Amino acid sequence: MMSKRLPGRPSSLRLPRPPAVALVCLGLFLLCCLFVPRFASFGNLENVLRVAAILCIVACGQAIVIILGGIEFSFGASVALASVVTVMALPAAGPIAGLAAGGATVIGVGAVNGWLVGRMGLPPVIATLGTLMIASGTAAWLVGGLPLDAPPSAAFSWPARGRVLGIPVPILAAMLACVVLHGLLAYGRIGRLWYHVGANPLAARLAGIDVARIILLGYAAAGAFCAVGAIILTSRVASGQPALAPNLPFETIAACAIGGLPLSGGRGHVLQVVFGVLTVAMLNNAVVLINLPVAWQLVLLGLAVLAAVGLQKDWAALKRLAGRATR
Amino acid sequence: MRPLSDSGARFLVAPASILAASALFGLATPGFLTLDNGLSIAGQIWILALLAVGQMFAITVRGFDISVGAVAALSGTLGVMAANAFGMPALLLAVPVGFACGTVNGWLVGRAGFQPIVATLGTLLAVKGLALLVTGDGQAVPLAAGDTAGLAFDAVIGLPPLGWAALACIALAHVLLRHLVLGRRILMLGSNPEAVALVGGAPWRIEMSAYQLCGAFAGLAGALMAARAGAGLPTEGAGMELQSIAAAVIGGTALAGGRANVWAVLAGAAFVQVVLTGLNLSGVSPFFAQIAVGAVIIASGLMDMGLRFLLSRLSRTFRQQGTFQ
Numbered sequence: 208m209m210s211k212r213l214p215g216r217p218s219s220l221r222l223p224r225p226p227a228v229a230l231v232c233l234g235l236f237l238l239c240c241l242f243v244p245r246f247a248s249f250g251n252l253e254n255v256l257r258v259a260a261i262l263c264i265v266a267c268g269q270a271i272v273i274i275l276g277g278i279e280f281s282f283g284a285s286v287a288l289a290s291v292v293t294v295m296a297l298p299a300a301g302p303i304a305g306l307a308a309g310g311a312t313v314i315g316v317g318a319v320n321g322w323l324v325g326r327m328g329l330p331p332v333i334a335t336l337g338t339l340m341i342a343s344g345t346a347a348w349l350v351g352g353l354p355l356d357a358p359p360s361a362a363f364s365w366p367a368r369g370r371v372l373g374i375p376v377p378i379l380a381a382m383l384a385c386v387v388l389h390g391l392l393a394y395g396r397i398g399r400l401w402y403h404v405g406a407n408p409l410a411a412r413l414a415g416i417d418v419a420r421i422i423l424l425g426y427a428a429a430g431a432f433c434a435v436g437a438i439i440l441t442s443r444v445a446s447g448q449p450a451l452a453p454n455l456p457f458e459t460i461a462a463c464a465i466g467g468l469p470l471s472g473g474r475g476h477v478l479q480v481v482f483g484v485l486t487v488a489m490l491n492n493a494v495v496l497i498n499l500p501v502a503w504q505l506v507l508l509g510l511a512v513l514a515a516v517g518l519q520k521d522w523a524a525l526k527r528l529a530g531r532a533t534r
Numbered sequence: 535m536r537p538l539s540d541s542g543a544r545f546l547v548a549p550a551s552i553l554a555a556s557a558l559f560g561l562a563t564p565g566f567l568t569l570d571n572g573l574s575i576a577g578q579i580w581i582l583a584l585l586a587v588g589q590m591f592a593i594t595v596r597g598f599d600i601s602v603g604a605v606a607a608l609s610g611t612l613g614v615m616a617a618n619a620f621g622m623p624a625l626l627l628a629v630p631v632g633f634a635c636g637t638v639n640g641w642l643v644g645r646a647g648f649q650p651i652v653a654t655l656g657t658l659l660a661v662k663g664l665a666l667l668v669t670g671d672g673q674a675v676p677l678a679a680g681d682t683a684g685l686a687f688d689a690v691i692g693l694p695p696l697g698w699a700a701l702a703c704i705a706l707a708h709v710l711l712r713h714l715v716l717g718r719r720i721l722m723l724g725s726n727p728e729a730v731a732l733v734g735g736a737p738w739r740i741e742m743s744a745y746q747l748c749g750a751f752a753g754l755a756g757a758l759m760a761a762r763a764g765a766g767l768p769t770e771g772a773g774m775e776l777q778s779i780a781a782a783v784i785g786g787t788a789l790a791g792g793r794a795n796v797w798a799v800l801a802g803a804a805f806v807q808v809v810l811t812g813l814n815l816s817g818v819s820p821f822f823a824q825i826a827v828g829a830v831i832i833a834s835g836l837m838d839m840g841l842r843f844l845l846s847r848l849s850r851t852f853r854q855q856g857t858f859q
Contacts (some may be wrong), residue, residue: 333783477631505660513657
């Protein structure tokens with residue numbers, strides 16, 4: 208049996224010794240400052256952080272799912288569905304309840320995914336791709352495929368445009384999300400169980416853990432992080448858009464992969480997520496500033512994912528491969 | 535005698551689902567159960583069928599290929615560009631392009647040890663971006679070399695000529711999977727990777743071949759898509775990877791690997807098309823069809839789990855000899 212209090216922190220939390228992603232991130236930042244025109248201006252950096260903030264909040268959710276050994280593709284669609292639900296609920300319920308309804312939708316989709324993966328034993332790809340289709344179909348169906356404008360109000364636009372002590376709300380929310388995630392992973396009982404289940408589900412079950420419940424809670428918690436992102440995004444676009452953030456799942460998975468979370472699960476630290484997110488946001492920003500076609504964002508993102516995962520494989524194996532290839 | 539539980543049941547799900555869906559839609563919509571509609575469905579399934587057969591190879595070696603839709607879009611577009619430059623036959627350049635993408639996937643998964651999802655997600659993003667880049671800004675590239683609409687739509691003995699061509703390719707896939715060494719090895723790798731090494735095969739090479747086949751079929755699907763539309767569509771194919779996975783899994787391809795039947799996968803593709811056409815004829819919103827596809831994917835996954843559970847129950851009474859079929 209597991210004892211109630213375990214000494215020390217789970218080893219899965221330890222960062223890899225040279226935090227490679229931090230160096231990559233810093234290097235990219237310096238490169239961008241030197242070679243990308245207008246990158247290093249205050250306005251642009253704030254803009255990068257704003258974009259990174261939403262990505263970071265959702266990536267925190269993705270990180271939980273990845274630590275559980277899963278993968279979550281339905282974030283983009285559930286954010287779109289949330290925006291539609293929010294705007295449809297606005298006239299009747301007012302901004303706060305409307306946004307809450309949108310957030311609840313995302314958590315609901317996450318919980319369904321968790322149920323399908325945990326209880327029904329579906330592979331995460333199948334479950335989340337299925338709910339992706341269902342959620343985006345429902346979003347488009349509700350509004351007939353066209354964006355629905357929201358009546359402007361101060362409370363409604365606060366999550367995206369408000370400032371607290373001069374700091375934009377999305378950036379504050381992202382910091383808060385990181386702190387909460389770190390708290391859950393490092394100090395929470397549930398976080399330790401997520402690592403346990405992700406590292407070895409069979410062992411977890413043999414240790415008497417209700418694996419299905421832990422997975423369900425993990426996907427629902429991921430949904431909760433994504434819900435915060437959905438509220439900020441909806442508030443920013445001030446409309447219900449059935450095609451709001453189609454690349455969100457890809458970008459969050461890429462951020463986690465670039466940050467060095469192994470997609471086989473069981474390990475991960477919140478700082479890896481943060482640096483991964485910053486890298487993705489800077490790449491996207493640089494592509495726009497250099498005036499390359501936006502499609503380069505996709506190409507670079509894909510290559511970055513492959514490169515990052517490739518570099519995670521131990522260097523010895525890479526060297527062996529290179530040796531064989533040259534022979 | 536091989537017990538039914540060993541292989542038969544899972545491959546009967548797709549035909550049974552077609553019958554059930556046809557009966558349902560036949561009751562709900564008067565125009566559904568007509569010969570014309572049947573032929574129209576039969577003319578439309580081939581893009582999905584080719585993608586699903588390719589996906590089947592990837593699933594059989596315990597993987598996934600979520601890049602097939604993007605690969606089809608890129609290879610179809612490049613095929614059209616080649617056809618415009620060098621004449622009609624060059625449209626088939628789509629196949630080597632797809633094969634090349636499959637090679638990248640296969641190398642990453644088989645040799646470099648990437649998880650299939652990560653590898654194909656990376657290529658999905660890169661290939662999607664490339665398809666947009668080669669066309670400037672995602673503009674459709676019209677096929678100037680010749681008119682392919684006749685080949686793609688006018689039925690000759692029931693099917694349009696390109697449908698017959700696709701059927702021939704699918705028959706080839708069946709021969710490959712059932713009767714050639716490579717196909718047997720792919721099935722073997724799916725059911726027991728160690729066994730492949732023990733009989734002297736190179737597991738990574740076989741895994742790579744499976745992804746190469748998947749890519750080549752995606753390329754074929756891209757060529758067919760371009761011929762049907764009369765243009766290369768760089769943004770087409772989003773969502774096709776989901777439909778292809780659904781069709782392959784409904785067609786009895788085991789998610790745990792090692793079990794597949796090409797004809798059942800073809801039936802799975804036909805089932806997805808029957809559902810889409812049926813919903814279309816019933817006059818529901820086209821967005822509802824998307825919801826239905828999502829439900830079909832999840833249902834197919836649940837079916838696979840249910841079958842595995844049931845068959846493992848049943849097969850305890852029969853002593854199974856071979857594990858791969």
